[in-house]
Amino acid sequence: MGPKALDYESINENVKKVQYAVRGELYLRASQLQKEGKKIIFTNVGNPHALGQKPLTFPRQVIALCQAPFLLDDPNVEQLFPPDAIARAKHYLSMIEGGLGAYSDSRGNPGVRKEVAEFIERRDGYPSDPELIYLTDGASKGVMQILNTIIHGEGDGILVPVPQYPLYSATIALYGGSLVPYYLDESSNWGLDVNDLRQSVAQARSQGITVRAMVIINPGNPTGQCLSEANLREILNFCFQENLAVLGDEVYQQNIYQDERPFISSKKVMMDMGPPISKELQLVSFHTVSKGYLGECGQRGGYFEMTNIPPQTVDEIYKVASISLSPNVPAQVFMGLMVNPPKPGDISYEQYHRESKGILESLRRRARIMTDGFNSCKNVVCNFTEGAMYSFPQIQLPPKAIEAAKTAGKVADVFYCLKLLEATGISTVPGSGFGQKQGVFHLRTTILPPEEEMPAIMASFKKFNDEFMEQYA
Amino acid sequence: MGPKALDYESINENVKKVQYAVRGELYLRASQLQKEGKKIIFTNVGNPHALGQKPLTFPRQVIALCQAPFLLDDPNVEQLFPPDAIARAKHYLSMIEGGLGAYSDSRGNPGVRKEVAEFIERRDGYPSDPELIYLTDGASKGVMQILNTIIHGEGDGILVPVPQYPLYSATIALYGGSLVPYYLDESSNWGLDVNDLRQSVAQARSQGITVRAMVIINPGNPTGQCLSEANLREILNFCFQENLAVLGDEVYQQNIYQDERPFISSKKVMMDMGPPISKELQLVSFHTVSKGYLGECGQRGGYFEMTNIPPQTVDEIYKVASISLSPNVPAQVFMGLMVNPPKPGDISYEQYHRESKGILESLRRRARIMTDGFNSCKNVVCNFTEGAMYSFPQIQLPPKAIEAAKTAGKVADVFYCLKLLEATGISTVPGSGFGQKQGVFHLRTTILPPEEEMPAIMASFKKFNDEFMEQYA
Structure with missing residues (x-):
């Protein structure tokens, strides 16, 4: 045998x-x-x-109440939970049918996706459509799904920074695609030279590879650099010229340790550039509850936002997400809490x-x-x-x-x-x-x-x- | 362009x-x-x-405390939570380094995997090794990972019951394999005739397909039948003869509505059969917190147990699981609670x-x-x-x-x-x-x-x- x-x-x-x-x-x-x-x-x-690192108190209070909704009926609940955590738990429970134990829509709860869209609008100053935001079990799972959608086989190349976070090399290998490296320049603080990008693409093409997408990790992992707006413009312009989709890994957007180059999203830069780029460049941006000050890695919550992706493809991504029914629901609530933190005047604001x-x-x-x-x-x-x-x-x-x-x-x-x-x-x-x-x-x-x-x-x-x-x- | x-x-x-x-x-x-x-x-x-359907109270109390561990230091905690829930939360927090917000090992927390192994041992009367149990974000994700490990391309066939739960057809299509159907017989209460199996395999082989594995859904989905021990023996024997790995989808093992055929696991039947089958047949069995009386679908918790899978393959499965870092940790706790419910004499036993x-x-x-x-x-x-x-x-x-x-x-x-x-x-x-x-x-x-x-x-x-x-x- x-x-x-x-x-x-x-x-x-x-x-x-x-x-x-x-x-x-x-x-x-x-x-x-x-x-x-x-x-x-x-x-x-x-x-x-x-x-x-200790978890932030407010999100944990809210999730505890959402997991044990019977506490909300207990006369002693206010001895353990502040009123705004109670109110927020009621808010999420009212919009999540069946509570945390029910599968949500495979794209994630519509109410949370709306809160994410509002967060993106506030951040970037441009509209964001909840129907184009999918919640995921951590950002990695989202990246894997998008790469699986793009890659047919080894003829498909994905531009990935080197050094890179190995999620990309591993996933490209798993789905049988080709990693096309572009080198970050250590001597210029891990900056990115568009001429090098051009060379990488040309070389891959000479090997018969169709380069389909470019991964941008900003802030960088493992390199820690923050891309400047000017650099991002060059890169997005290059992707547009070369007909590449952009995968914007922006999971560290809250983790900034200098003041010269605050975080700026690829979405905002692209929208600032106006047509045709703002209307045609295909961008998928990723974010997570695992990093920033939340650091809630173990909850496995993430989202991706799709810009300029045709509806038929959006539907295909929905269909494949359906196979595993839904992202975990508690982490969806964490995502809502991350994008919608306590505001000045709220009881928990100061502590948060x-x-x-x-x-x-x-x-x-x-x-x-x-x-x-x-x-x-x-x-x-x-x-x-x-x-x-x-x-x-x-x-x-x-x-x-x-x-x-x-x-x-x-x-x-x-x-x-x-x-x-x-x-x-x-x-x-x-x-x-x-x-x-x-x-x-x-x-x-x-x-x-x-x-x-x-x-x-x-x-x-x-x-x-x-x-x-x-x-x- | x-x-x-x-x-x-x-x-x-x-x-x-x-x-x-x-x-x-x-x-x-x-x-x-x-x-x-x-x-x-x-x-x-x-x-x-x-x-x-209301969630069971005890697991939700424990998970709420694990999410908000600061409650354990609150003098009022006993007004809202029974002592055994408090003790159980402390138990999980003591074995989960960093709490629910930290990535676990990519296979899941070792302590929970040990509790799962003990559950399987009690159920089947045979040893179970925690190192061969991997926790997953729901059973579907586990099934997808195993199928991805088996399938190279359309030359690889997977025997799937028809009617079947479309997780299988969808995943086989996604990974480019071939579904080899075997028909369940409606007139004999959705029973399974091994001669039909033999025919399905022969037909697939005549088309150049290498049949690699067989999916058994027991109790059946969508058909609801419970396989008898005799029938399972026939099937496992067939898989052994035909050199097929077995994927045992046993997520409904608690959901039994007749007394003639209680649930019996493929693992137990195979072990009962003795060598060579017990020592050589490759089996992966799946279970979940989404079904049974827990019904905690939204938490996305599952496990698979591997039997007779060579260590090198087990390591490869570990490696691929690592790409997305870890299954969500709260659902790992739910899994622990499912396999280790309150016992007679515990304060919460009666309610549970x-x-x-x-x-x-x-x-x-x-x-x-x-x-x-x-x-x-x-x-x-x-x-x-x-x-x-x-x-x-x-x-x-x-x-x-x-x-x-x-x-x-x-x-x-x-x-x-x-x-x-x-x-x-x-x-x-x-x-x-x-x-x-x-x-x-x-x-x-x-x-x-x-x-x-x-x-x-x-x-x-x-x-x-x-x-x-x-x-x-």
Whole structure:
């Protein structure tokens, strides 16, 4: 009898091709060490609550009441919940038929989608249509669905920044498409040169690839850069000229740590540019409850907004979303709460404002501590984290270290990161997991460890690094 | 310039091929009518809370506390929550690092997976390994991931019962595989003849298809039958002989409305059969928090258990699950609560028992009312709903009705169901959405409308049907 359907040799080769470094060799080793009793600092995933960030009180009060609506009838409810949380819970329960335990429409609850549209309108100053906003189980699931809609096979190319968040490389591999890389320029703070884009597209076309879409991650992951309005205009103009759809990954739009380049959405830039671009460029923008000051990763809530996508395609996306019935409903409520926070004058406003501001200000300080810490290390250079949740220092490995890695059968940055993990418990992701130029090495770490622990972590890193560099000098 | 990436003509043709009737033409028309103010009875999806089934109190108390852990420090908490709910919330929070807002391991929280394994052991009397249990955002997502792992392209066939739940046909189309139908025999209460299976496989092979796996839905959807142990043995033996993996969709295992054939899992039957089958047959079994007496569809919680799947494949499945980081964490807690309900002696036991028993007993009565109601109608014959949540009556349409449907450009059962919807507000799914033998027509309805409304709904159905039959006699 031949191999069985689920024997390794039988399974879908696209599944085998997938690489996903954020939870790859380093993560598995770190989990192993943790089991053995070692203290691990998990900075491999942007997972703020896992590193001690407290959830905001108001959204959690509202969701608790929505999950236990019988509390609303209890005369003691006001002893545990403020009146505006009670009112907000009633608001969501009134618009969600059957409550959180019922499947919603496969696109998400219409009322929440309306609140999202209003948020986008306030943010961008342009109309947004709830019918073109779909809620998802986290932004990743939305990205996967759109890529599945675009990709037929390996003849379809998707322009992806390098370094990139491996969601894109992994999903493109899973659906059998071709990743077309464009390199971000580390020496100009991870900026993007449209001439390089043009070259990437030309090269892909010469290989018979139809380049169909471009992924823009802004603020950048793992690189942390915030794109300027001028740069975004160039990029969108390029996409229009080259007939590319745009996938705007804007999940870090609240995570901005400098004042020169505030976040600006691709949608706004495109609308500002006017016709024909504003009326013809196909854009899908993604957002999430997992980042920003909410950081509610485990709830798995996200949305995407479609601009200039023909109705027939919108319907197809709806149909495929229907197969898994509906995104989880509690996270839909979190999305509503994220886009519609307490307002000045509300009872919970002050606490909400204090908590959220505290998180963002601390992240800004941590970004600075981390960048400065890395730049104080031997053979390490690091751009400032302008936004997002990551630091992506370049580690200039000496030839002896590269040689030692080769002997150990490891990629050089994996070798370095494994040694770092064993020595310090700091669990990072090697730069090769995000793609990088040949012979250049990085690692990615989140800026999420608690602020008070940051100096000790950076000292521990510096000690390891400087000894490593000495050892392999 | 050519078509754009997201123009209908450009997108992935597998996406276009997907059909998903449960939220298809009938559902869209029903939603439209509802918007226009008509009272609609949505019996198209097994969505109990949407039709008024109340969530069980205890799980909702626990999840509310897990979402708002600060309540546990409030001196007034015991005025709103019983001590065992408080204890259980502390139990989950102690084993979920970072709480519900942190990504879990991509396979789900290890502690919950252990509780699931213990549940399976109690149920089947055989060991279950938590490392081979993966939590998912509902069972559908798990099924989709396993099918994506198996299917390379149209040369890969999956045996699927007809009539079937369209999750399977839709997912197989999306991933570009081939559906190999096997017909359930309506005249023997939707039983399954292994000789028919053999024929289906032979026919597919003659067309160059490698049949890789067989889907067993037990209790059946939409057909409601419960497979006997003897029948399951025959089927598993057949799969072993034919080298097929088995996908055991057992999401309705709690929904049993007769006493002759209690639920028995494929895992148990296979283990009872002993080697070589118990050691070699590849089985993936699916379960959910959406059905049974929980009915927590909107939470999107599920699991699958893998038996005899090689470790390398298990790792590949883990890797792909990692792309979307983790299943939603609140639903993981619901899964823990489902497999580990309050025990006799616990403070909440009596209430939990009363609520859950009440739901199942009422469903049993509703299954009976509905079957009897259908069988009292002209040209309608209906098997008793032995399990699951659906009734699947055969509608014997007169030639004149078939002719009228053709004139209207509709499939005959769609025509009938649309008329039913317009006349009564009852939103069903035409049998053609599930597949059926040529010239035979059905509809699927859930048995979920509130028990007290059931007589009126069935009277309304009968009135419509009998007039329809008269009109087209």
